[in-house]
Each structure stands twice: as structure tokens, then as C-alpha cells.
Amino acid sequence: MDAWGALLDAYSLPFMARALMVLLVLSLVAGIVGVLVNLRGLEFISDGLTHAVFPGIAIGFVWGGREGLFAGAIVAAVLTAVVLAVLMRRAVPVDAAIAIVFTAMFSIGVIVVSRETNYVGQLEQLLFGRLLTISVVEVVQTVVICAIALLLVAVTLKEQLFRAFDRTGSSAVGYRPFVLDLVLNVAIALVVVAASSAVGTLLVLAVLIVPGAVARLVTVRLWLLFPVAAVFAAVAAWLGLSLGYLASVGAGVNLPSGATVVLVLVSGYALALVGRLLLDRVRALRPLPAAVR
């Protein structure tokens, strides 16, 4: 098994193709929702939402089996998104409020799961997903919910950007900050729900945070942020999946697929960071061109 085989031929296997399909959809999400998360500084809220979904999944599973998972997760995530949007308007420091909400939700989930089902298996599955055993139905569910989230953001994209760069100006012109926050929070929540049962909360969080940060390092042009983040996420997902496949088929090492993709994403970030720091240093040293002087 050579590298080319892992990069191309592996995806003729249906389970690899399904995993890649889901990750490509998530890359598109990273390109739009992820960039907004970065611009608005909502990393901690995304993190909180990934934990807060847990009780929904647990209760949904106990109540309705596998079909209950999605319904439960959506209820829990949207509820948390609304609670967080309300708490952001209060006097409590936002970060403390997020931490309290998500730890409380997560605790409820742990209690439900530990009383009802196989506790460890459930928790690990939520965290790391089953990237390679996704069913066709789950692929369709993920695509549809991500599409709704993308639509929500796309409709309000201009307003969201306005709010991200000029919060006072945006509300002075008459956009309602609470509504915009709510839309974005709900969109993040939907993405978390759509992806966490399939790829795990860890990977969702990485997809929401890392590509946006990379795009910010690579370009200062606003409209380039979106394609750069999406393409970066897609390439990293492809490389990560192939690497996991190569390791398990070629070398017999069983790498967890979700964690491998995350580490490829983060390695890409590290490269971009070092590149940016070097570039800045070179620019600082080089004298300005004569025309500018």
C-alpha cells in the first residue's frame, strides 16, 4: 500500500467515501460558520455547545433509541444556544456563564447515561464519533442539518460581519444584536448536532475553530477568508483520513480517525503560524521598495 493508494484508491471503499463526504460538508461549514466564530470570538461558546449537547443525546437515546439521538440533541443544543444568548446580555461575565451552563448540562448527561446505559461506551462515542461506521442515513441527516445552518448564516452574513467589526455601528443602524447572536448561536448548535453523532464533538470543535484561525493567518482580505478556510479544512480532512487509512492498512497501527484529522488540522495551523511569523520578520527587515519611499 503506497501513499497514492491511500490518498485516492482508499475512497473507492464505501465507508471511506462516506467519511470523506461528511468531512467535505463540514469543511464548507468551517469556511462560513467557522470564519464567523473566529471573527466574533465565539470559540468558547462553540466549546460549551459541544458539551451541552450531551444530555440531549443521552436522554434522546434512553427515550427513543438511535432515532431519539438527533431529536434530543437538537432540543438540547437549541435550548443552550438560546440560554447563552440571553445570558450574554446579563451582567455576569460571559465566560463564567458559559462554563456554568455547559458543565451543568454535561453533568446531567453523565448522570442520565450512568444510570441508564453503558456509560463509558456512550461517552467515548460522543467525544470521538464513529467516523468510519457512518450510515447513509446519517450522512443525509448531517448534510441536511448543516445546510439549514449554512442557510441561516448565509441569509444574515452581511449583518453578522457588520456586527463582528463594528458592534456599536451595527446596533446604531438598527440591527438587533440579540437576534443576530441568536441566529449565529443556533447555527453553531445545529452544526454541532449534525456532526457530533457522526464525527464526535472533538472533531466538530476543531473544524469550527482551526480553519478560521488559519485563514486569518493567511490573508487579510475579508472575502478570501471564507474560501481559504473551506479549502484548508477539506485538504486537511482528506490528508487526515488517508493517513489513518495508511497507518491501519499499511502499518497495522490503529489510529483513531477523528483524532488523526484533528491533529492534521492543528499541524496545518502550526505551519501557517510559523510561516506568518517568519514572513512578518522578513518584511520587517526588508527596506521598503523605492517607489513607496
Added chain:
Amino acid sequence: MDYFSTALLAAAVIGALCGLVGSLVVLRRRTFFAQALTHATFPGAVGAAMLGLSIPLGAFVASIAIVGIMTLIGRVRRQGSQVASGIVLTAGFALGVLLQALNPSLPVHVDSFLVGSILTTTGSDIGLAAGVLGLAVLAVVFFGKELLLSTFDPNGYRAAGYREWPVELLTLGLITATVVTAMPAVGAILAIALIAAPAAAARLLARTVGQILIAAPVLGATAGISGVLLSRALDVAAGPAIALTAAAFFLLALAVRQAPLPGRQPPDQWFPDPRPDRPAGHRSCRNPGQPRVEVMKRNTWQREAVRTALSDTVGFVSVQGLHSRLHATGSPIGLATVYRALADLAGEGEADCLQSPDGESLYRACSTTDHHHHLICRHCGLTVEIEADAVETWAKNVAAEHGFTQAAHVVDVFGLCAACTAASAATTAIA
């Protein structure tokens, strides 16, 4: 001691530790940082287990590396501390998972890492936590002044000539040590609950920072003990029970604050937001509607010296300016004391306080503690105290028209004084 009393003791000590350090975390807004730290120490713990070393030691070494990386990313343009926390969180956790998957026989498991197991804590775990608690108490007792000044007035702190990194290092060290010691007992996620919830609840109810620093550890220890008791009574996992108790304390505090009892000040004035978005420009420090808090006046010699120096000064002066003036006359008074004395004088209405455009607080002695207004020169700081009967009548009438009682106001008029106007006109004429 049986395992249950050990668990109770562990919950009390760790709860108190998390509450105390949590007050610093909440006041300095470092919750996401603490959260990232808990997740990112995972590979350190797994690595230590692989090498056969102590797990808290591995986690501690990992967290030092992580704090370094986060500081680096936080300083890069267009990245910032949120991005740093997010990257480190996902990367650290993924690395831990990968290491663990490659060594499935290791005793470090994801679920116990996330929710902990307080029923299996040992005496040495408790000893470690008690040691860190002792250090945290010492830090607050000896460096409390610097910690609070840098938290609530970073500009004033810098202006006062302190350097920021020692305090930053101290708080980061305390947070890291707390996270590392609390994690084996309550887990990564629930450590965050114990750090954030008691401190946030205390902040809602307390009127002074001192009260927060006392109430938060008490609330934390209470949450720990009642969580363990509840977990036995209801037969649920201990960690989640502790976290939910802590969250319930916070909800209770929120409810109490929303419904002020008669005789209490309205909630907005209980405790100022430590880092409000300050608009640039002059602004009066005194909240116009706020009743003056009756503090016991500590008329020490330092205070008298500050009062005298202030009344000998014409116009507004910065804390540092007054301090160097005092030093020039041979007074050994400390800068922090000057700062506190001026804040007290301003609170009691004996001094006026303004924010300069770069955020520094400026003070000036009032000739009278009665209600009055100022005319202030924007250029040279010359200040004239003025009576404004028209304003008083107008304020009273307009308040009454809208059914407001106990109306109060602050009116300061800024402009160029006669001398500065003449000077400015002269410069313009020459130009």
C-alpha cells in the same frame, strides 16, 4: 478514615481551592483559558503514565508547555487569546486520545479524566491540594493588593509603575496548579464547574472583593461536600452531583440578585464590572445615583499626607504625579497607599475623580463636600468649582415630570480656559 470521609475531605479542600483561585479566574476572565488547560493536560497525563511517572507531574509539565504556546499564539496579530485557547484545547485533547489509543493498556481513561473519581482519592492527593490551597492563600494575603489593582485597573496598574508579567505569571501558576490538583478527583470538565460557579455566585452577591475571596472558597467547599452527600443519597456519580450543586448555587445567587430586598442598593451598583468597555475621554468616576457608602474613616498619617498634598495641588493630578510630589518632600509613602487613599477620598466626596483620555484616573481636592459642578480646562487642567442653580432646578423638574425621586446628577463642563484660549489663538495667528 474510610473512603467516604476521605472523599468528603477531598471535596472540601478541592472545593475551597477551586473557589479561591476561581475568584481570580472569573474576575480576570480566564475561564476559557482554564478550560483549555484542563483538556490540554490530557496528553501530559497519558505521557506520564506511559513513562511510569506521577500523573499530576506529567500534567503539570504539559501545562507549562501549553501556557507557553498559548502566550505565543495570543501575541500574534489577528489571533488572540480565544483562538489560542481553542487551538490548544482541541490539539491537546486529540493528542491525548491518540497516545491513549496507541497504548490501550494504560490506566488513564477518557471518562475518568473527564468526570474524575473522588471516591478513589488518596491522602497524598488531598495533601497536594491542601498544599496548593496554602500557597494560594499566601499569594492572596501577600500580593492581594497587586493582584486586585492589576485586575480592576490595568491602566492604573501600569501607570503606577508596576510590571504586569509577575502578576500574570502568579495567576497563571495558581490556575495551572489548581487545575492539575483538582482534575484527578473531579475531572477536567467538573473542575471548570467548581472554578467558575462558586466564584461567579460570590461575585453576584458580594459587595467587595474581599467578600468574594472569602465567600467563593466557602461556597466551593460547601458545593463539594453537599455534592458528595447528594451523590450517596441519590446514588448518582459524585462528580456530576458536585457540578450541579455548584451550578445551583449560581442560579440561587442570580435569583437573589434579581429580586433586591428593601434597603439594598439596586443590583447594578453592588459591584462594578472589573473591565467595562470604557469610552475614551473624560468621565466622572463617581456614580451619580450611588449613595455614599459609609466606610469607617481610617485617618492614618498616610491618608492625611495624601489629603494635604492633594489640597496643595492646583487642578487635577494623577496618582503617580501625586506620589512623586510626596516623595519629593521626603515622604516614604507607598504608591499603592496613595492610590487607595485617593480612591477613598473620592468615594467620600472629598476629592473629584476623572478618567483621562488614556484611562488614567486623575484626582483633585474639593473645597467643599457639598454638591457642586466643575468647569475644567481641557488643555491645562485648570478647574473652577461652579454653582449651577439653573441645572438644579431643571434636573429636579425633569425628574419629577417623569415620576423619578431621589434624582442625582454629575455635571462637568469641559472647555479651554481663558489663558489657553489666548495661547491657542496666538499660535493660530502665527501659523
